[in-house]
Amino acid sequence: MxxxxxxxxxxxxxxxxxxxxxxxxxxxxxxxxxxxxxxxxxxxxxxxxxxxxxxxxxxxxxxxLPLDTLQITQRNTLTEDQKRFLDSALRVNQAGELAAVLIYAAQTPPIVQSHPHLRPLMKHMYDQEAGHLQIFNELLAKHRIRPTAMYPVWKAAATVLGWSTAVMGREAAMACTEAVETEIGTHYNDQVRVLLEWVQMMEERGDPVGEDIAELVKNLRRIRDEELEHLDHAVENHAKQARPYELLTNIIRGGCRTAIWISERV
Amino acid sequence: MSIPARCFRQISKAKPVHPLRCSKSRSGRCLSRSYHTLYSPSPSPYNPTESAILSAALSHVPSHGFSPAALTLGARDAGYIDPSTNVLPRGVFEIVLWHLVSQRLGLGARVQFPEAKEGKGGMGTGHKVRVLVMERLRGNVEAGVVGRWQEALAIMAHPTYVPASLRELAHLADEIWYLAGDTSVDTSWYTKRASLSTIYSATELFMTQDQSTDFKDTERFLDARLEDLRVVGGAVGNLGEWLEFTGHSIINVLRSKGVRI
Known part of the structure; x- marks a missing residue:
């Protein structure tokens, strides 16, 4: 191994x-x-x-990866470490999607006011994020995972971030989207990677792969792809032309990483 | 990148947890619930020896109280020699904790709510919480420990045992909200559990003094506390809603005047 x-x-x-x-x-x-x-x-x-x-x-x-070829049954055996990983991973995901929903919600009015042609795009991205949040809310309730204690803090921070970048202009808003989705895409990809390694280990041991794990991998992949789609939209809409691009994206990415680190713990 | 890598390292090292080791760190991980799934239930936190001694000891509590004597008698009943109580390093607190844990884990099996029928909603969450709290309190009566419960409270208030006691109280509140079918996963997750913990411990304390038949006064006390919570919670909720609405209105008015915000 x-x-x-x-x-x-x-x-x-x-x-x-x-x-x-x-x-x-x-x-x-x-x-x-x-x-x-x-x-x-x-x-x-x-x-x-x-x-x-x-x-x-x-x-x-x-x-x-042929997920549907996996042997999916009702029972699965997760170790305590794996359960702890899922506990913090799903908590972070919920916090992240909450922040994403609020960022788009705060960005939409100023952006749409100055660039009305972006209305469908903003709505599309918002709707997808709202769907993701719904999924993670359900998973948290189902698996009895505590939400992050920083919930109100992230709410305020995300709204401020979304609103302030939108006021700075379309390019800054799109740079914000790009930075956030880059971090989130990486984050989801790491999770998918870990889960697939579990699946591989389970198969090597001959254990059946649990239904909830298989479902989770499927959902995470879909969500990751949608986040990356948002990243592409941001780049298409001149995110790279934001001034100062490097400073802005680095600050936002650093903030995202810090928030992920904190949410994994509390 | 670092997080999953580290996690993976942990997993690759993970060894099967021996039941005895599990029971030793009882106050730690084994009781903390994470990623609950029906398909892989958590193992019982007690091993068979401990279960035998503690359940026998609990049956001596009504006559001997939460005391080392009850623990020793329990060990004898279970067929062990007197010094075998040394496997329970925390002494009498173990009997208290055994009672709390077994009552909490058994709560789900004791209460069955009727399924919500079509067109007719089932019982409301608030009502379910009330039923569950009363059922849990009746567990104290059935185990015969109500008369001795002040001793247990004194033991739990010992500084060494306070963290474990509070953790157990938090787990009970979590269990009750879960069984009541509450699915909130925002800040109210915390406020709900905190307020229920307060109400539960107040009611439990009230119950130790209750002289009425069938604990009618306790029931009334619980109803009054839950009503307080409903009123206060409703007021806070309304205030929040009003503030949000007003804030949105002001921003929208400003936007309609052409302010670029």
């Missing part, structure tokens, strides 16, 4: 190092683990998909 881990780690590192400026989180871990099955081109393709028009490729790479 540890050899597989090492191999996958090295392979992942190799992919990352050779494509430094490229957002490699689009290449899911199973590609590196099973790289003999999938042509190398697939990795490259999905790596480049942030350059706007490539979202179909993201979809493609995400649908390459």
């Amino acid at each position: 540890s050899t597989i881990m090492n191999v996958s780690k090295v392979a992942r590192c190799a992919v990352r190092c050779h494509n430094l400026p490229v957002l490699d989180f689009l290449a899911p871990a199973f590609i590196t683990v099973q790289s003999k099955h999938i042509p190398h081109r697939a990795i490259k393709r999905s790596c480049m998909s942030t350059s706007a028009t490539k979202k179909s490729n993201v979809r493609e790479s995400a649908s390459e």
Whole structure:
């Protein structure tokens, strides 16, 4: 088992190092683990998909692991560590989607006022985020996971972030979307990676894969792809032309990472 | 990136948890509930030896109180020699905790709510909470510990045991809200559990003094506290709604005047 881990780690590192400026989180871990099955081109393709028009490729790479071939039954055995991981992972996801919903809600009025043609896009993104939040709310209630104690803080912070970037202009708002979705996409991708490694371990042990885990992987993948779609929309709408782009995105990304770190704990 | 990697390392090291080890860290992880799933239920926090001693000890509580004597008698009943109570390092507090944990875990099986029929809603959440709290309090009566409960409260108030006692109270409040079918996952998750914990402990304390038949006064006391909670909660909710509405109105008026916000 540890050899597989090492191999996958090295392979992942190799992919990352050779494509430094490229957002490699689009290449899911199973590609590196099973790289003999999938042509190398697939990795490259999905790596480049942030350059706007490539979202179909993201979809493609995400649908390459045959989830429906897994043996799905009613029983599953999760260790305490795995349960703890799911506990914090789902809590973070709910907090993140709550923030996303509020960011879009706060951005929409100023953006639509100055650029009315963006109304359908903003509504589309908002609706998708609201759907994600709904999913995680249900999962939290179902699995009896405590929501983050910072709930009111994130609410205020997300509203302020969304509103202030929208007032700064369309480019700044889109840069905010880009920064947030980059972090969130990475975050979801890491979760999918961990869950797929569990699935692999369970299969190696001969344990059946639980229905809820299989469902969760499916949902996480879909949600990740939708977040990356938002990222593409942001780039299409001149996120890169925001001034000061580097400063703005770095601050927002740092803030996102901090928020994720905190929400995992409290 | 660092989070899942670290987590994965933990998982790869994870060994099967031995029941005895599990019971030793009883105040720690094994009782803390995380990612509850019906398909992989958490193991019982007690091993068979401890269960045998503690359940026998609890049956001596009505006559001997929460005392080392009850623990020793319990060990004898279970067929162990007197020093075997040393497997329970926290002594009499273990009997209290055993009672609390077994009552909490048994609560779900004791109360069955009728399914909501079509066109007719079932029991409201508030009503369910009331039923569950009363049922839990009747558990104290059935175990025969009501007369001795002030001793248990004194033990739980011992500084060493306060964290474990509070954790158990929080778990009970969580269990009651879960069984009542509450699905809120926002800030009210915390306020609900905090207020229910307060109400429950107040009612439990009231019950130790209650002389009325069938604990009618306790029931009345509980109803009054729940009503207080409803009134205060409603007022806070209304205030919040009013503030939000007013804030939105002001912003929208400003926007309609052409202010770029």
